Amino acid sequence: MDFDFSAILLGLTVLFGVVWGLDRLFLYKRRKARLDAAGEEYRDPVPVDWSRSLFPVVLVVLLLRSFVAEPFRIPSGSMMPTLDVGDFILVNKFAYGLRLPAFNTKFLGVGEPRRGDVVVFRFPGYLCRDASGKLARVGGDESGPPRLGPGDRCPDDRLPVQSQNWIKRVIGLPGDVVEVRDSQIIINGEPVKADLVGPFVGDRRRAEDAELLAYGATVWTEHLGNVNHLIARMPERMATQPVPNSLVPSRVPDDCYLVMGDDRENSLDSRWWGCVPEKNLAGKAFLIWMSWKGWGTGGVDFSRIGTIVH
Known part of the structure; x- marks a missing residue:
């Protein structure tokens, strides 16, 4: 938003x-x-x-x-199959500490994100290098980052970072060493394991489903710490950004979290724009309270209402 x-x-x-x-x-x-x-x-x-x-x-x-809790609507397919386009979710606002409304300044610490949490956060902006070579942030949205100059230089007309709420899954915690090679994640030297569930099943009339089906997507159960959750893989779609890269180091900085979408080949996440600063966290997603698939493509999906997000 x-x-x-x-x-x-x-x-x-x-x-x-x-x-x-x-x-x-x-x-x-x-x-x-x-x-x-x-x-x-x-x-x-x-x-x-x-x-x-x-x-x-x-x-x-x-x-x-x-x-207490804030409602959000899922606008894109980057978290499929866990969260679908049109899902309305509730976010626990005190899971990571109480913050002043609008200013987002934490005044009471309660807890910190754990590996595998689905978090809502204020988008920090895309990474680039300023005239002195230091990392900076520029605006953009989930359609993609702004066009950077040679050497990942910030554009001359730097776009301001707008206040947008994004949702992704926590992969790397502060101090972790994370490597990402396409859909393979290695955390502190240990590969993240995943078991094949089967081919993705969807409705071709929906754009998000049609893309997954066109690229022969498969669904896997990923074992991320103590959290077992579904991910989608589309290795035929495109090669994803590796970690580390020229802008994103393998070590997650202090007070920062590396996040990724569950639709691994269709998510603009920390692989492209770095980690999420702790100060940008808004809360933890925990419940789907409504799911709307659109007129003529399912309407209200009652099977998803009341689903716990994990």
Whole structure:
């Protein structure tokens, strides 16, 4: 998403609270006394009445979204087959610590991501090298990074990094040494094991399924630490970016997490733009509460509703 809904909620909460509060402190008594003296029925002015009614509602929504659970919609197929396009998920906002709404500053530590967690985070931007050769971040989206110059140089007109929420799976923890060669992942010298489940089965009328079917995708159960989850492989589609590469080292920096999509050949992830800083984490996905496959291609998928994300 290109706007920060938490910031909007915070702004509305402050606005309604200030209007209602200032009115009660400085204007309410005089207005009521004047209307009582005139024998008229008391009514709040429309802005005050709206602020008084909406302030508690917006405040509760803000608190729930910021500190308990927040809904997200899956916009792309990068996490298939675990999460499908049109899945609506709930994200645990206190799994990795409580953060101030809109500012995302952690004020209470609760836990840290574990290998295999499906995390939502603010996209940190694509990596490139500035004029001095140091790593920098530039904007872009899931359609791809901006065109870089020779030697991975940042474009002259550097795009600002927009506020977008992305979702991927944690592969590498801070301090891990991770190597990625196509679909093969090696963590601290140990290959990540996966067992073949079978060919991908989908609906060719859906673009995301059609691509997987066109490239003969297979589904595997990957054993990532204590988490066993499904991934899709399409080795015929394209060679994926290896790790390490010219921008992404094999060692995961401190306070950073290397993440990848479960659709391994169709995911722009840490292989292209590096690790996710801890400060960018938004929460841990834990439940699919709705799944919409589109008109004429399945509608509501009731079989996915209530599925635990792991």
